[in-house]
Amino acid sequence: QPFITLNVSSNITEDQQTQAILFISIEEGSLIYKNQQDSLVSRIELQVEILSEKGTPHVSDLYQLLLGKSPDSKYYDQNTTYRRITYNVPPGDHTVKITITDLHSGQTTTRQRELSITDPDSDETALSQIRFFKKTTTSDPFVAVNGYNINMGYDSLKFSFQVVNGNPEDPVEVESRLMQFEADLKPARSMAGRQHRRSSLVSKGIDYTKFEVLQSTKRILNTGGSVTIENAFRDLPRGNYRFEVSANQDGENTLYEVRDFAVKSPNYPQIKSPVELARPLYYLLNEKEYQKLLSIPDPDSLKKAVDNFWLSNIKNAPKAREIIKMYYERVEQANQQFSNFKEGWKTDPGMVFILFGPPLYVDEGFGEMTWFYEFDTGTENQGIYFEDPRFGNNKFPFHNFQLDRSSDFFGLQYRQIQSWKDGSIIYLSQ
Template sequence: MLFAIVSITMLSCGTSRNLDIERGTGYNFQAGHPEYRTTVFGYMDEEEGTLLEIGAKIVKGSLIYKDEDDTLQARISVEYQVQDLDNNNNVIISEQSTEIIKSTDQDISSTRETLDLNYTHPIDPGRYEVVVNVTDLNTNKNITQSIETAIPETQKGEYSLSNVLLDGKIVGEGGWEPISTYDVKSKVDSLRFVFQVISPQTDKRMEINTRLLRYASDTSYTRPMHYSNYSPSSIEYKGLDYDEETELQSNRRVLTDYASTFIEFKFANQERGNYRFEVRAQRDGDEEELFKARDFGVKSKNYPAVRSARELARPLVYLMGEDDHEELMKISNNDSLKKEVDRFWLKNVGNANEARHVIEMYYERVEEANKQFSNFKEGWKTDLGMIYVLFGRPWYTRSHLKELVWFYSYNHSDPEYSYYFNQPKLKNKFFPFYHYLLRRNNYYYTVQYMQRQLWLTGQILTRQI
């Protein structure tokens, strides 16, 4: 029997309730570098004791392939270390492996399929930092991710509560799969939350209360550059309001078994938005209440990629008038919507070959924006995402406290190509998102109009601004 003790965490553990909220990992995206997500899972096996599992899901399409003997091959190096946080960062595990991915499919460079690697090591209870580095050996480009986790040691007569595991299932595509990120694709049909109450040799009843909550949050398209700035009282300004919650479901359970108990709850996937599944456990006569939670945000169907007709149509809001875009999104038939999207591009760009390259560039930026700027909503919907999609990567950047500046001109005093962003609220353990808002101005109307024309005429292929 497997006893789950702890799962993925991006925050160090402690007594603070906020630190008992799991949020999953991010993409840590850099163009041209390997893309992967790391998971850490500690558990207790009755025969082998406490074990630590380290997993890496490496996106095959993010690697560089070389043609060798009529076969495309990518080579990667995976290195990981486990550091003891309670013993001066002492490295207790250090391993390295080389993997080769082979394929005859020319489209492998664009696939979202993953190479799933897992490593298991015996380990004592404690607090650890796991550092994983993946290097593409064909380019020597690498990305590093680090995750802190803890495996508690439960004493006789005490009890503890594991972190909450989040799994997802897509009908027709196999069984339950762990979801390691904050973001959940709306393509997922069902969600499963699993946790364990570890209660060795105790003689007290225990009450378990769970709730599924939805938080008020902004999931809308961002405003055009020349519109007025957001009001501080609006949800678009606040981004996500943890004080404004809606309880979707609750459950109470009383345990009288005096052993470790595995508990799971299943839900249909929710509509787009931001959620929390929380667990509270308390024994009769105890003042202490244990708390664990798993936060998650439901995004688009194929997130971070855009593939469906509706996913391709939504980002066109940056290139169309609002009324025209609303009419486009009213088309309910997916085949008709896809034809209308194709017609939009071909009608404007004119040349079919040029249109194909413009389309590829546009949606490549949309996907990159999702990987770099997503928070409580898809990255392309954020102010940073809008500017990135329209103008590309900034020439220069400057950051100071709550302000970020993107420059698209050698003249840093040029107001038309210097974009200032402000954070209404700094990222912290209570608000774990980077939320930047563009400082809008009415003279941006001409700037955005001219940039739209570059896209719509195909000139964006030779002239970025």
């Protein structure tokens, strides 16, 4: 099924024209490609609708897009197509709806957002949604970021927003801040370890009460009309962030907008560099072996050490290559399926998925799920149980499923680790 994301923002031009700006991203890996001469081609149809609060259509457009890629492209290449579309739309509250159809599969996906556009002729003070952009190199243009995660392989980030002062006699104080939150970024602990305390950072995932303000700026708008303000940042380390804007007039009503995001590993969600290949071996090494591996500073030496780990254990190069491929495919799949405030391979479901593969079936309820496999897990209900301690908290935008750890898992996890090391995992997975 096509995977798309949609963000929308209002805008007022210099000649006071009100606009709706749509930022659309399409994951190319979610589309069906067919051979056409010397390339692979995907055909998609994009329908855009903008409706007034009463349901009156202001926009109804249909686009047909042709996307191509080389036959040598790998299945795991995470390429994204971006589209920015701007429409002149009257002030008011609107519903923006896009539907994408993969013409090769017939599958469709719909996304919808609400958008409020201020009348520039009114005496209202307004703050637009925050627009978030990144560019990969200095020569590249900025492209919109629609999701939560970005990788470290970027040149710079930019946040843009618009403030409308409808009453020029009263100045508007605008403050913007970039904050980094304290969050659990460590790999999942052993399945047989102790349960995490509810008050621990692991259970919380992110502690929104503990943060560091990295930058804070204030600006006073003494004139009427609209103004666009931009903030740019470079070299942010991995972590979870919030860019927030507040606009205050008369010291009373404060307008507030936020944009949360996370910076993850350089090639996220893919695994390419030596250090990215080394880190997920956390689940197959003891603590001393793992720290020794990560202490290797030279990338070439680290890559040789990773290769040596697999070859020295499996002792068969063709078989080792097959198992390496399977292990890192699972790591990348875990990143795609289970990422939240940290990479998916570091989460409890990610750890279980990497070691044991996809479950035979899943029993999922409100804030809990149980994975069932063909083998005996050694637990009372014969499954692997997860619980989300923050389920139902509207202020927490992630799933944070925690494994119900038990000493009963010790033997099961040990045997599975050994099967990866000696190569027998290849037979268990057939």
